Amino acid sequence: MAKQMYPTPMLDALETGPWPSFVTGLKRLAKDKDYVVDLLGQLEHSYTTRKGYWKGGTVGVFGYGGGVIPRFTEAKDEAGKPLFPAAAEFHTLRVMPPAGMHYNTDVLRKMADIWEKHGSGLIAFHGQSGDIMFQGATTENVQPAFDAINELGFDLGGAGPAVRTSMSCVGAARCEQSCYDEGTAHRTVINSFLDDIHRPSLPYKFKFKFSGCPNDCMNSIQRADMAVIGTWRDNIRTDEALARKWFDKHGMNELVNDVVARCPTKAIQLKEAKAVRAGESVSTVAVSDTHALEIENRDCVRCMHCINVMTGALAPGKDKGATILVGGKRTLKIGDLMGTVVVPFMKLETEEDREKLVELGHQIVDFFAENALEHERTGEMIERIGIVNFLDALGIDVDPNMVAQPRTNPYVRMDGWDEEVAKMAAKKKVA
């Protein structure tokens, strides 16, 4: 039995209502742990005063420079004594999840046992970077907790100016839209950066994220310094049985308004079944005896909309791979940046393909390490030096897929134009 609870009228209000309550969970832990009694005391204090009371510090595990988020209480009385002494230290271990966040109950129970023994008993599945967050351990308990988690086959993730923990979607494990083996790519790339994860020494954070198709369920384009997003080069595949089944259920209005009319490049058309075109870049599928869909795949931008609506009836092609976008991040410091295309397409089927992805990742992180200013993200660095200089350093040729449109102003030195034209022509000849 733990010590008596503090009154928590504010937090108690979060035990009402139908959604699962973390307060109820904390109170259950508090029955056995003074640690959580005091944590609830401090949290109630925050709710009452509308202020946070944690400060950072330096806590780590032997051999690593990151992966633990230290928290020391600042809720103190006038003499400088903690108001909630049992919870004066409340550190978090960031632990990298398996790709796709798959678990069996055996491993989850073992994690729970470890954290009940060494920590608060509170685990978040998962933090915003994808880590399993083992929340709340004293400084003394951080090392034994990590040892046990590490023995279980798990390792710490990134914190501070480091390569960060990554995420990948459910992907090939359970999704028909998967365009590469997300889990293997994720693990291969990230495990080649363990030194940069465990020993933070970059200008700032660097995030990889892996999404299996342009639906980008991992939100990589807005958040990842390097986003690996699945796509395909050949024609959309079709399945007439599923297309007819869809049409029988949804009808002509939905086919026209929700599928055909919503194609962003008008690559998809409704045709009379007897009038559909054949051709190398054309996909067609009958939805009834009289009508068919016709897709001009050269006009298709692989947005996924029609495939999302008529899943199975329409499907990504077979010549799959990924588009690599670089530089996504949120506001600080120069404003929001989307990732932009650096490699329009690369295959990701074989070990050699993935090795090329790893090499590209290392080239980019190395360039970032050498050239970014302190606390500058990759996208900001590219904004400062220009994408052309960035591509030049990586040895990647420019490609019209990298721009929304060519420049709209004449303010540029063009001395090398003729040489560039000759160079691109020569390259085209070789290819």
Next chain:
Amino acid sequence: MSQPQMRRATESGVPDNKQFLHPLLAKNYGNWKYHDRPRPGVLHHVAHSGEEVWTVRAGTQRQMDVHTIRRLCDIADRYAESHVRFTIRSNIEFMVSSEAKVAPLIAELEKSGFPVGGTGNSVSMIAHTQGWLHCDIPGTDASGAVKALMDELIDEFRNERMPNRVHLSTSCCEINCGGQADIAIIIQHTKPPKINHDLVANVCERPAVVARCPVAAIRPALVNGKPSLEVDEKKCICCGACYPPCPPMQINDPEHSKFAIWVGGKNSNARAKPTFMKMVAAGIPNNPPRWPEVAEVVKRILYVYKEDARPWERLSDWIDRIGWPRFFERTELPFTKYLIDDWRGARVNLNASTHIRF
């Protein structure tokens, strides 16, 4: 005295997920043909092999005590073949090999307090941050605000009644760890930092703090004979970027740190290109424990969208069609000069056309 022998870490990195995959997922890896949704909260995937798997998705509180984790494991062991996975929005998924196992699993989850839903065109669980529970710079709480809001939105989690999926996020400061979303709730500070000049010299690396400011409003200064920093309060945009590297520059204010609501963030490439979210409301009080004023604005936007948008329109697609004037009219949110961008690149956010809806 000899030091105790420290255990060397095994730098194992990301574990191999194959050991944790449900056997049917492992067997049909990369070989799925299509899926459908027999009911909200349930996905039915069919492989090219003809094998099928049913997934039941349920909401969690994300910050879970070990007893909750064990309860979920008990359910998985008894009803769901001992395998689970989590989604990016902290929903838990149970995979089962036959349709007959779906209904008992749903019944057990609901009985145990885990709402089943979050699939397709629903409002899924809110992506969120740490807040007062663990963050060192929070303007508000995260888990509590999310709990309060999901209590209000649980029917939309359990049903698929929205025009398209709706992603929500909350963030406790402008760094916005919660991320882009169809509707995002983010702390917006409205007053410059309050500086404790006694502490700055010892706690802060002053040149790094000066460099951190996006508007160059911070400069070194000698205050009461001590080296410190001062802020040009007219220039300051109250972003809070100086606070993490220099905690004596307190940006959080119980009264003046407000909430802003943002709409129309979309990471998917489906239909239009991905979009950033836009600020549409501000000045909403930080009012724990249940933040009713936030819920009121979120629900107002959500239900106008639900009523107005056509099938498959995400919030951003809907606004693209109806235009911003009608958005503000329909949601009855005030459009003020503060919502007109003046940051770098702001001109792309102006209407450079005569495209006006009357």
